[in-house]
Amino acid sequence: MKRIICLILAFVLLMTTTACSGNFTQVNLNEPIAIPENGIVEKSVLDKVKNENAIATFTGSSNDIKYEWTVFGSDINETKDVNLSVVLNKSDKGIKVNFTETKDLGFPALLSIHIKEKWSADSATAFNGGKGVYSVSVTGSKTSILNISVNKIIREIEILPDETKYTEDTTAENTNPTENDSVSSEKDKYLSGVQNSDDRVYSDGTATGKDKYDTDPVPEGKPMPVEPENQEINNKKTYTCIFSIECSTILNNLSDLDPDKRHLVPSDGVILPPTKVAFYEGESVYDVLQRVCKENNIHMESSWTPVYNSAYIEGINNLYEFDCGELSGWMYRVNGWYPNYGCSRYQLADGEKVEWRYTCDLGNDVGREGTW
Amino acid sequence: MSKSKLEPKTKKRIKIGISIGVLLLLLILFLLFSFCGENPFGKHTLTIETPQKISLSETDEITLDVTISSFGEAKYPAASMSIVFDPSKLEFIGIEEGNVFIRNDGEEIEQRLPDWSCNPTQCNKTGKINIMYLDTTGGKNAFDKDLLAKDDNVVLRLKFRFRGSLRKGDVCDLVFEDAVFAASDETQSLAMTTGTLNVRNGKIVIGD
Numbered sequence: 001m002k003r004i005i006c007l008i009l010a011f012v013l014l015m016t017t018t019a020c021s022g023n024f025t026q027v028n029l030n031e032p033i034a035i036p037e038n039g040i041v042e043k044s045v046l047d048k049v050k051n052e053n054a055i056a057t058f059t060g061s062s063n064d065i066k067y068e069w070t071v072f073g074s075d076i077n078e079t080k081d082v083n084l085s086v087v088l089n090k091s092d093k094g095i096k097v098n099f100t101e102t103k104d105l106g107f108p109a110l111l112s113i114h115i116k117e118k119w120s121a122d123s124a125t126a127f128n129g130g131k132g133v134y135s136v137s138v139t140g141s142k143t144s145i146l147n148i149s150v151n152k153i154i155r156e157i158e159i160l161p162d163e164t165k166y167t168e169d170t171t172a173e174n175t176n177p178t179e180n181d182s183v184s185s186e187k188d189k190y191l192s193g194v195q196n197s198d199d200r201v202y203s204d205g206t207a208t209g210k211d212k213y214d215t216d217p218v219p220e221g222k223p224m225p226v227e228p229e230n231q232e233i234n235n236k237k238t239y240t241c242i243f244s245i246e247c248s249t250i251l252n253n254l255s256d257l258d259p260d261k262r263h264l265v266p267s268d269g270v271i272l273p274p275t276k277v278a279f280y281e282g283e284s285v286y287d288v289l290q291r292v293c294k295e296n297n298i299h300m301e302s303s304w305t306p307v308y309n310s311a312y313i314e315g316i317n318n319l320y321e322f323d324c325g326e327l328s329g330w331m332y333r334v335n336g337w338y339p340n341y342g343c344s345r346y347q348l349a350d351g352e353k354v355e356w357r358y359t360c361d362l363g364n365d366v367g368r369e370g371t372w
Numbered sequence: 373m374s375k376s377k378l379e380p381k382t383k384k385r386i387k388i389g390i391s392i393g394v395l396l397l398l399l400i401l402f403l404l405f406s407f408c409g410e411n412p413f414g415k416h417t418l419t420i421e422t423p424q425k426i427s428l429s430e431t432d433e434i435t436l437d438v439t440i441s442s443f444g445e446a447k448y449p450a451a452s453m454s455i456v457f458d459p460s461k462l463e464f465i466g467i468e469e470g471n472v473f474i475r476n477d478g479e480e481i482e483q484r485l486p487d488w489s490c491n492p493t494q495c496n497k498t499g500k501i502n503i504m505y506l507d508t509t510g511g512k513n514a515f516d517k518d519l520l521a522k523d524d525n526v527v528l529r530l531k532f533r534f535r536g537s538l539r540k541g542d543v544c545d546l547v548f549e550d551a552v553f554a555a556s557d558e559t560q561s562l563a564m565t566t567g568t569l570n571v572r573n574g575k576i577v578i579g580d
Contacts, residue, residue, distance in 0.1 A: 032572070053424075055422050055423075055424065057422075070422065070575060070577070072424065072425055072577070074424065074425065075425075110543060110575070110577060112543075112545075112575075122460075135541070137542060137543045137544075137545075139456065139457070139458055139543075139544070139545035139547060140456060140545070140547055142549065143547075145545045145547065145573075147543040147545065147575075149541050149543070149577075248536045248538075248539065249535075249536025250536070251536060252432060252534075252536045253536075268539060268540070269536070269539075270539075336460070360536070365463075365535055365536050366460065366535065366536065367458075367459050367460025367461070367535060
């Protein structure tokens with residue numbers, strides 16, 4: 001009898017101890033999981049995320065900057081102990097990130113960095129040794145979240161706003177204006193600019209009514225339009241900007257697309273991926289578009305519109321306005337804002353991000369606000 | 373009979389008693405750890421549930437749950453939340469009903485879903501989803517902890533359509549800028565700004 005009681009007790013003791021110890025290390029995947037001081041997230045935790053196909057969040061903080069990793073169980077192929085701690089330091093223009101982990105995580109993970117102030121651009125790029133290594137998405141109105149999809153660990157990166165030129169690399173990677181470049185030297189009606197990019201005039205938001213070219217008041221803080229006929233290109237000063245052309249909206253509206261044009265639409269909608277290009281002081285968005293298309297063998301057709309004192313972009317890559325519905329056509333966006341005037345009247349500044357985007361819905365499908 | 377020489381039966385009873393005592397102690401500890409593991413004393417948390425990765429080739433719409441972990445002891449006749457999103461990537465279509473009920477004119481049994489209000493057109497212009505519920509009956513149609521389910525309390529659902537500018541690998545954050553469940557006694561209100569309401573932001577991650 002004694003032995004039986006002892007055996008039962010030993011069994012219950014064993015079970016209870018196991019259950020209790022299990023509870024000590026129990027991880028609730030529905031709550032954010034704090035990254036331990038040593039940064040190591042154990043294999044058992046990742047196994048649980050994987051087995052439950054859960055979405056786990058691991059949170060940490062460095063130099064008063066909060067960060068979190070989002071890990072999708074479906075992405076985990078290999079599990080092992082991983083160090084998820086990162087060291088964050090503010091730099092002159094952005095944030096430096098040092099990963100503690102030296103080897104790859106074994107799965108892609110999303111690193112989100114929470115900064116207390118609004119980021120100065122609507123997107124960013126992570127650089128390593130002057131080369132862009134990660135594209136960074138930015139969200140937030142008063143504070144901001146920077147998101148990086150980390151597939152491969154690069155020990156040290158610096159995240160910079162996209163309109164900020166990377167100071168260690170001033171050479172254009174794709175396009176170089178030349179001394180005898182017709183775009184910069186000729187005085188034709190398509191070209192625009194003023195003497196110095198630093199002299200750009202910004203709207204104070206007080207103007208009312210339209211200007212003589214039928215342009216509505218420019219929102220506060222945005223650059224005022226310049227007139228192409230007053231342009232003066234300074235080909236001794238070179239700046240860079242990020243330029244891209246895409247038509248991904250068409251992919252959502254293929255039924256409206258002229259069937260003969262289907263083959264012109266890239267599978268991902270990207271005609272020119274974000275590319276760093278050089279331009280001369282005083283050049284306009286149109287000037288650079290012309291040159292970029294020429295150098296990348298991309299078709300582009302425009303017409304001069306006197307009433308707006310600007311070139312109008314009719315087609316790029318042989319995709320024209322109205323090719324994908326009555327409300328379709330090309331629009332341009334600079335640093336997240338769709339200017340309410342023509343591209344010949346937008347004088348580019350150093351480090352700006354220019355996106356040419358095809359809309360199928362008068363801009364509503366590409367995030368344009370307000371009316372023209 | 374001397375004290376040091378207990379009868380075998382008495383010894384046995386003492387042993388059994390001690391064993392049962394230890395067993396009970398262990399059980400109590402176990403239950404305590406289990407209880408603490410669920411963090412019953414944690415703050416009330418409003419969460420935008422992050423969904424699994426989305427494939428653009430499979431769908432162009434998504435619905436996200438906004439859940440609440442618990443309410444306090446008060447009744448909450450008004451609630452509002454502001455959620456920031458990127459309108460260049462997402463089009464906010466509107467809200468759908470959740471499963472968190474309100475009292476129906478104070479009746480104990482009768483319940484109904486609250487009429488949340490928001491203006492999607494304005495939300496898409498500003499990039500901020502402002503949602504509000506207001507009980508105009510003076511508290512008869514209020515939120516109440518007794519009407520919560522044990523888990524999965526969906527306050528409402530946010531419905532989005534993907535913009536054409538979205539690409540593989542893009543991340544869309546949905547960030548609480550403000551959230552309040554207001555009680556008639558202000559000190560009992562749950563508010564993000566006063567730290568009485570925790571919030572967890574959500575993300576939409578575009579996969580393959």
